[in-house]
Amino acid sequence: xxxxxxxxxxxxxxxxxxxxxxxxxxxxxxxxxxxxxxxxxxxxxxxxxxxxxxxxxxxxxxxxxxxxxxxxxxxxxxxxxxxxxxxxxxxxxxxxxxxxxxxxxxxxxxxxxxxxxxxxxxxxxxxxxxxxxxxxxxxxxxxxxxxxxxxxxxxxxxxxxxxxxxxxxxxxxxxxxxxxxxxxxxxxxxx
Amino acid sequence: xxxxxxxxxxxxxxxxxxxxxxxxxxxxxxxxxxxxxxxxxxxxxxxxxxxxxxxxxxxxxxxxxxxxxxxxxxxxxxxxxxxxxxxxxxxxxxxxxxxxxxxxxxxxxxxxxxxxxxxxxxxxxxxxxxxxxxxxxxxxxxxxxxxxxxxxxxxxxxxxxxxxxxxxxxxxxxxxxxxxxxxxxxxxxxx
Numbered sequence: 082x083x084x085x086x087x088x089x090x091x092x093x094x095x096x097x098x099x100x101x102x103x104x105x106x107x108x109x110x111x112x113x114x115x116x117x118x119x120x121x122x123x124x125x126x127x128x129x130x131x132x133x134x135x136x137x138x139x140x141x142x143x144x145x146x147x148x149x150x151x152x153x154x155x156x157x158x159x160x161x162x163x164x165x166x167x168x169x170x171x172x173x174x175x176x177x178x179x180x181x182x183x184x185x186x187x188x189x190x191x192x193x194x195x196x197x198x199x200x201x202x203x204x205x206x207x208x209x210x211x212x213x214x215x216x217x218x219x220x221x222x223x224x225x226x227x228x229x230x231x232x233x234x235x236x237x238x239x240x241x242x243x244x245x246x247x248x249x250x251x252x253x254x255x256x257x258x259x260x261x262x263x264x265x266x267x268x269x270x271x272x
Numbered sequence: 273x274x275x276x277x278x279x280x281x282x283x284x285x286x287x288x289x290x291x292x293x294x295x296x297x298x299x300x301x302x303x304x305x306x307x308x309x310x311x312x313x314x315x316x317x318x319x320x321x322x323x324x325x326x327x328x329x330x331x332x333x334x335x336x337x338x339x340x341x342x343x344x345x346x347x348x349x350x351x352x353x354x355x356x357x358x359x360x361x362x363x364x365x366x367x368x369x370x371x372x373x374x375x376x377x378x379x380x381x382x383x384x385x386x387x388x389x390x391x392x393x394x395x396x397x398x399x400x401x402x403x404x405x406x407x408x409x410x411x412x413x414x415x416x417x418x419x420x421x422x423x424x425x426x427x428x429x430x431x432x433x434x435x436x437x438x439x440x441x442x443x444x445x446x447x448x449x450x451x452x453x454x455x456x457x458x459x460x461x462x463x
Binding site: 089091092093094097098101102105106109112113114115116117118119120121122123124125126127128130132135137138142144145149151153155156157158159160163165166167168169170171172173174175176177178179180181182183184185186187195197198199200201202203204205206207208209210211212213214215219220221222223224225226227228229230231240241244246248249250251252253254255256257258259260261262263264265266267268269 | 280282283284285288289292293296297300303304305306307308309310311312313314315316317318319321323326328329333335336340342344346347348349350351354356357358359360361362363364365366367368369370371372373374375376377378386388389390391392393394395396397398399400401402403404405406410411412413414415416417418419420421422431432435437439440441442443444445446447448449450451452453454455456457458459460
């Protein structure tokens, strides 16, 4: 009879993480993932997404018995009733989470134990862009700033190196920082 | 005694919308918004954001009595316990919502009544990028595809024109499609 001990660092199972990296090195095709969301307009600035299945590690994932549901809304000053956070706020949530998880993964890979990690994000936007009132105004975020408070059992230099690596390897951060093609196709219910 | 009737199109109050546009034309400074999120790491791939205040229309918004809370998680295949959708899925939710709300606003501005609007999104990602296993692999989404099913009381040509306009004016879509600077600053609790 043996006792199984799962060695974790930053909450991540180290053996399983190393096995995953080894499996990908052996067969890079299993690193191909496809994430999905479906969304339905409710009324005005309110709409709702369902997120459940995805493809990854060579197969369709079936680990979620029920879908996650998230509601976009708008505050009164943007003609809504605060039915939910708004889409540009959800983008900040996605960015915060991705920077954090990418930090956690690569800290673990380097043997760094994190004890605290929190972020404050702010992004500037000129609504003249969205409203089409001035075609010279960019409709998206002009800039997003992240203040990160991180405590770890390593030197300041190691933490700076880690953060610099994370900046260039976070999927959401790189999607925001670099141009990513969005292809839009109009379909009808009968498709 | 007068009866106030709020004329709505696509759920948006038309008079208030036109007044907002008029006010911005008169004083473009009120179109400056700053959105915010704060996030705290829990453990492993789990972290949580709080979204409440923002600046816009010349003042701090105080319309939300309690903050919205959203949890990022990871599925088992990505070493998590499905504590929430993951950050790259939240990005799709943000994009879906922003395309939808931007459609709703500009349809209303053009006098187009929408009767149905739903989207299906999928995005491809090669995890070799996130994991730093191949520096030639982009860590973010390689491409995001949106299938939009939209029904409206206008011609097909008007709908195509609207969709083309929306693609270039959705804040999240343009943030994804174009390079947006993300500035990261490391702070300590004492800051």
